[in-house]
Amino acid sequence: MAIRVRERVQYSAYERSYLPEVFRGLGITLRHLFQNLFGHKDTRPLQTVRYPEEKRVYPPRYRGQHRLLPREDGSPRCVACYMCSTVCPAYCIHIVAAESPDSEIEKYPAAFEIDMLRCIYCGLCVEACPEDAIRMDSGVHTPPFYTRDDAVIGRVDLLELLGRPGAPPAYGAQNAREGKPRGV
């Protein structure tokens, strides 16, 4: 590592007299002040979004809170294969598998819980799911919690969440019911 000698900026006598530069600085801040006070909303330099009152439109691939997709009868499409909880780098998905009453389906999740305090919203569970049963296209923030237990969101709540407007329909929606082989 070489030694770097930083040369100070050589200020001219005009700049070192300070006062004219003070007035120019005041001009700059006053320009911003008046542009922000009286300027049109689209052209002023102020860009802050007042969050709870104004909301920014998220991009279409924004990863919001997870949701479990239902079959047509309302039961979750999840087959309790554990792929999402295996791939999850934060170990936040807990599944308890149980035998499905439907003869064409092997298992169903008796419990499916996501610990939202651990989740890092990486979206790997969505990619791992072979059934298109879990998605993060709800477009909503995870709501704030008051206790740690509240942060663990279970199967019913996950099922209730709907996809945001414009989200693509569930993949292979018809086939899922009929138990036919599904493409990847």
Next chain:
Amino acid sequence: MFLLVTTLLKFAVFVLLFVMPLASLLTWMERRQSAYSQDRYGPYKATLKLFGKDIQLAGLLHIAADGLKMFFKEPFIPSIADKAVFKLAPAIGFVTAMLTLALVPFGPDLKTADIPLLASWFPDLVAAHPVIPLQMARVDAGLLFIFAIGSLSVYSAALAGWASNNRYALMGGLRAAAQGISYEIALGLTVVGVLIAFGSTELAALVRAQAQPLFGPLPAWGVFIQPLAAVLFFVAAIAETKRGPFDLPEGESEIIGYFMEYSSMGFGLFMLSEFVEIVVLACVFTTLFLGGWEFPWLVGDTSIYLGFTSIEVSTFGRAIAGMIVFGAKVFFLCALQLQIRWTLPRFRYDQLMHLGWKTILPLSLVNIFVTAVLMWLDPERLVWLGYLGIAEVVAFAFVVIAGPRRTEAMTEEAHGGHGATHGTAHAGAHDAAHAHAATTVTDTPAHQPAAHGAPLAARST
């Protein structure tokens, strides 16, 4: 009795109805104004739920919210603090700030006979007291009294730092004391020119002297005949109030100031007296340099001109117009102080002392000398001073408008343009220049490393 009642009334009108609301408003204005200058919104969220409606008033409710918060917090006193002095220090600061206001004339003299209803109700009183000066105390040594009281505010900071029994607070108090004492001398000397020009230290007399015409419609305001003194006074006074670029006794965000051990309303008093000091400085500056309540094109002796028409008024109407003019000037100066604070970076301690002792003090001595000589030679008084002052203003405006701008190219040239003179620092200078050029968007080919002939290896990082 009459004196007591009128003084209390004047106190109510000036302090309770003008200064204190303005000081409270400034706590909000400082945050909103700085926010808009920096492309932010600032506080606007304080909400009052009234009849099912949310009232926000652009954040004005933050004043009430902050006040309530201050009152309901625990007034914590460190166990090793000097408790009596610890409690006394913020009070000293507040009292000294408020005492100064007693001297400030906030309106023209009021004839009691012109007050509506009073003449018919109390004819004896009107006969006994024909004139009320709109000034709580008319002291002949007015300006000297203001400086005497103003210098006491140093005790507030120094005692607060000392009584906290905390090293950082003590250092802050020492900084405040050193700064206050240094700038007091400069502050006193800058106004001597004004005193020479107008020949009085009584503030109402100064205001009346400034009302006389200088050239045509131009009044003999302090800023026109003493522009240098006006600028120096403003700078020194900002330093005296420990604000703006000279806020290193406090240094809210980084270096810790003299009131670090204060919580609750003790801290609140320090903040409040800071904002009162802003108003006081604006009042004194208005009185000394901006003609106080006078406004020659607007407020005449017996009438008010509104451009298209003029209204005949008694001294009562004139007093109200004068108070409005005074308030407008003070408000403008307060806003200017806030803007200065949020524009300029803080001075280093040595720069502060350099500015005070080596720049403002000699310049104010020169100003005194020039003013005295011109007043002595000039047969018409003030006229030559007026020529000089207006020449100064015009020359300065020209310098600001036409002065050289530092461009990227100039910065580059300062670094690499004459490398031979830099000697051993040559490579380093180029290095810094490259780092600088890399951050600018308008990177022209002239800024490329090869153009300087410097080895690329100089980019060590």
